[in-house]
Amino acid sequence: MRQLYHFWLSPFSRKVRLVLAEKKLEFELIAEPVWDRREEFLLLNPAGEVPVLRDEDGTVLADSAVICEYLDEVYPENPLFGDDVKHRAEIRRLVAWFDGKFNREVTDHLLGEKLLKRFFANGVPDTAILRAGRTNLTHHLDYIGWLFERRNWLAGDHLTMADIAAAAQISVIDYMDDITWSKHPRARDWYMRIKSRPAMRDLLADRQASFPPSRHYANLDFE
Amino acid sequence: MRQLYHFWLSPFSRKVRLVLAEKKLEFELIAEPVWDRREEFLLLNPAGEVPVLRDEDGTVLADSAVICEYLDEVYPENPLFGDDVKHRAEIRRLVAWFDGKFNREVTDHLLGEKLLKRFFANGVPDTAILRAGRTNLTHHLDYIGWLFERRNWLAGDHLTMADIAAAAQISVIDYMDDITWSKHPRARDWYMRIKSRPAMRDLLADRQASFPPSRHYANLDFE
Structure with missing residues (x-):
């Protein structure tokens, strides 16, 4: 296996x-x-x-x-990296955006302070770092919204690695209840679309009692 | 052009x-x-x-x-990503190592303190950060040496993207004179091999008067 x-x-x-x-x-x-x-x-x-x-x-x-x-x-079935070299470059650009920039500017700040520092270093979250992470987050959500306004998925007509890289990051941030979805309706529409895929189920069911998720974390309608 | x-x-x-x-x-x-x-x-x-x-x-x-x-x-001539899926994975693993781990543990520390902080923030390098970067560096040089002991180039028989990613990082660190080459003879042999390629010439000639390179930076025999 x-x-x-x-x-x-x-x-x-x-x-x-x-x-x-x-x-x-x-x-x-x-x-x-x-x-x-x-x-x-x-x-x-x-x-x-x-x-x-x-x-x-x-x-x-x-x-x-x-x-x-x-x-x-x-495993080429359900390809996730597009079908020509330019599409592949756009997909990889967005993957690098979420794996690199988003992770550094948002996830490192929020996850680092809220979970890693608390559980592994017995420390108290630094509010200045949390604030910086949340401010950066709004720019990233705007960017997701901007892309989704122009495309069916983040990198074009179909779901690709770009959506998956973004959803992986967003799901972590949403678990910690750091997203005010009502302020980012377009990003929310995109996330609702990917959240409803069967592939997301297992992830949305994963939780720890000592660090529970936001109330709406696994709800497909954000209620 | x-x-x-x-x-x-x-x-x-x-x-x-x-x-x-x-x-x-x-x-x-x-x-x-x-x-x-x-x-x-x-x-x-x-x-x-x-x-x-x-x-x-x-x-x-x-x-x-x-x-x-x-x-x-x-531009498939002189391919840099290997010739089968497993070799490609090994090459990309090492690229991620140098782009991610090495850059975060070494270059961010040394370049950040020595150049960026000094020139863009008018600050003084933090010696604790420099020391951490240099300590991490010795582990990375040992790893390069370990790989080069077993292979002709870092990812196998031929020069690949792995060597290029490593040389890009190492050349920056060596510019700042942070490598005691005599303590890392195998890493040095590898670097000598890639340094002597025509592709490196342009890079080794690039310098700024206000921030000069180490004495041996462009010398192929490290003297």
Whole structure:
């Protein structure tokens, strides 16, 4: 059985889960406590980070971007990287936007302060950092809205890796109840569209009692 | 003429310059003062970051990973992403290592403190951050050495994108004289090999009078 080493609230782990689900590939989820730096895990990925995928034939892959490109190449059904070199470049640009810029400007701030600092360092969230993350977030939601006004999905007519990378990040932020959806109706429409896909179900059901999600997190109508 | 908007000491700009040179593609270098947030430039890349490539047919591409994948697909001569899906995954894993992990743990610390803080914020480098960057650097140089002990180039028999991503980062660090090469003989042998390629020449000649390079920066024998 295919195995995915993950952390439940890591956007990068979520991205791979979504790709596997969109491609209807079965897999087993293994929660990896990366902070323990288990030797066995470091042998799989010397970078010590999740996600790591062990495919059915034993191939071990690290880094979410690497895993997604690999899965799309090896399992070409329901392609997620477009159909020509320019479309592929636009999709990858947006993936880099969410994996890089969004993650750095928003998720690192909010998830870092709210979850990682609290649970792993016993610290108190720094309100200045939270504020910066939330301010940056509004610009990103505006950008999602701007794209969705012009396109059916973020990178064009069909769902692609760009939507998946964005949904992976947004789902983490929404879990923590940091999005005022009423102020971002277009981004909300896009998120509602992807949220209603079967591939999202498993992710929306994942939660921890000690750190519960926002009230509307799994509701398709945001109520 | 193909145009590359860049910042001379950005490892990501350097990575694209090396790819263009390895593929023997002519291009014009345009220094972009990203801190000015020029409107004309933001229209090319709303993320406001270099590198940005305008290809001969007018296609505009942002994000160094996107540009490199695109160039390799459109100009397949001297391929840099390997020849099968597993080799490609290993190459991309190492690219992600240097673009992500190395950049975050080493370059952000050293370049951030030494150049960006000094020239753009009139600040004084924080010695604790410099020390952390240098400590992390030794682990990365050991890893390069470990790979090079087992392979002809970082990802296998031939020069690939992995070597280029690594050389782009290392050249920036070496410019700032932060590498004690005598302590890392294997990493040094690898760097000597890539440094002697014609594609590196242009990069090794790039310097600024107000921020001069280490004495050995452009010397192929490190003397």
